[in-house]
Amino acid sequence: MNRSERDQYIIERYQAGEAEMILLFVEWCHHHKLDPLEIYREAYPNQELPENLIEINQDKLESNDTFELETALLLDVLQLYGNDDLAFVVSNYAEKLSKK
Template sequence: MSRKEMEQQIVGGYERDEHMMILVFAQWCVNHDLDPLELYRRAYPDQDTNEALMQTLELTVPKEEAGTIPNQTLLGVLSLFGNEDLAIVVTEEISKSAAAKRQKG
């Protein structure tokens, strides 16, 4: 395998993993009745619309059909890809949800 082919495989693997991270984020949002685009805009207000996120939204399923995505799993995946700003926004939403549950119960 040539160096160029190896680089292409590495880049391709990273892009597939990145799309999986986006899908985990988008599905977590759906599962928690949150708008992934709104959370993304809050985290990255100076960026244009994320095309990969837009495309990935089509792959999400209703929360009734989705499996559970633990908060820590999502935060770990976001951190792995350097999305600390998005992880901060997600953490804020987790805190809001926990506070609302405490008030109810």
């Protein structure tokens, strides 16, 4: 594998992981009856919504099946991909949910 192929492979693996992170975020939100688009906007008010987030959210709305995901796992994955602001907002929502 030459350098260009290796670089392309790394980029593709990162993008696949990022898509999985978005899916986990969307799953967590839907499981807790929260709007992932609104939570993302709260974390990043000056950014446009990522196209992947919109698409994955739409797919999830159409499938209407969810699974429970540990908040700690989601927070770890969000931070792994540098989404510290989003992890902070999710953590705040999780704390509110635990008090219900």
